[in-house]
Amino acid sequence: MVSTPFGVFIASALIIIGVFAAVALSTRRPAPVDYGKANRLRLGAFGVLGAVLVFFLVLTLPHLPYNADAETPGHVVHAVGKQYAWSLTEQSGPTIETWDKDFSPTVTVRAGAPVEFRVTTLDVNHGFSLYAPDGHLVAQAQAMPGYVNRLRVTFERPGTYTVLCLEFCGMSHHRMRGVVEVR
Numbered sequence: 001m002v003s004t005p006f007g008v009f010i011a012s013a014l015i016i017i018g019v020f021a022a023v024a025l026s027t028r029r030p031a032p033v034d035y036g037k038a039n040r041l042r043l044g045a046f047g048v049l050g051a052v053l054v055f056f057l058v059l060t061l062p063h064l065p066y067n068a069d070a071e072t073p074g075h076v077v078h079a080v081g082k083q084y085a086w087s088l089t090e091q092s093g094p095t096i097e098t099w100d101k102d103f104s105p106t107v108t109v110r111a112g113a114p115v116e117f118r119v120t121t122l123d124v125n126h127g128f129s130l131y132a133p134d135g136h137l138v139a140q141a142q143a144m145p146g147y148v149n150r151l152r153v154t155f156e157r158p159g160t161y162t163v164l165c166l167e168f169c170g171m172s173h174h175r176m177r178g179v180v181e182v183r
Contacts, residue, residue, distance in 0.1 A: 073114035073152060077107050079128055079163070079178070081121035081143045083170050086128070086163050086178030096122055108181040111158045117151040119143045127166025130180065133159035140166060155182040 079086060080093035087094050087103045094102035099122075109115045119128045119141045126143040130153060138161065141151040155161065163178030 073116045075109055075113060075115045077115060077117050079117045079119045081126035081128065081165065083123055084172040084176045086176060088163065088178050088180065106179040106181060108183060109155065111155050111182050114152055114154045117153065119149045119151055120147060121145050124169050125167055126169050129164050129166045131162045131164060133161065158182045
């Protein structure tokens with residue numbers, strides 16, 4: 001059984017090969033060019049391409065990650081990065097001045113309930129990534145100074161999820177970890 005994306009790829013590849021073959025065969029003998037006909041053909045091809053793109057846009061729009069009318073989940077976790085640690089807190093995250101007092105590398109959330117991670121950083125860019133207990137990447141977002149990215153995740157299974165940095169941020173980048181306990 002052929003999957004739909006693979007089938008679309010094969011059909012598209014065959015159409016492209018057919019067009020190239022037709023153009024190659026048509027240039028064997030010199031012929032006068034009817035520019036009006038050529039422009040109508042180009043316009044028609046552009047229209048067909050536009051229709052195909054709109055068709056795929058309509059097919060994929062319902063699969064966006066968030067509903068437009070989605071409300072903020074009841075559980076918000078502030079994920080603040082700073083070389084070389086993640087602070088995960090339910091209240092507003094630490095600042096440079098309060099880092100030692102407000103820092104927390106672990107947060108607990110409920111399984112099956114949506115959680116919004118508000119991801120930012122105090123120094124350089126970091127890559128915020130959540131890994132399932134089996135090591136598979138669950139979600140990721142970019143952490144940037146002065147900007148808050150919102151990442152919504154629903155953890156289906158309880159366990160210990162690891163937060164790692166996905167963007168090289170310095171010599172101890174590999175030690176930048178946090179923990180999300182899902183109960």
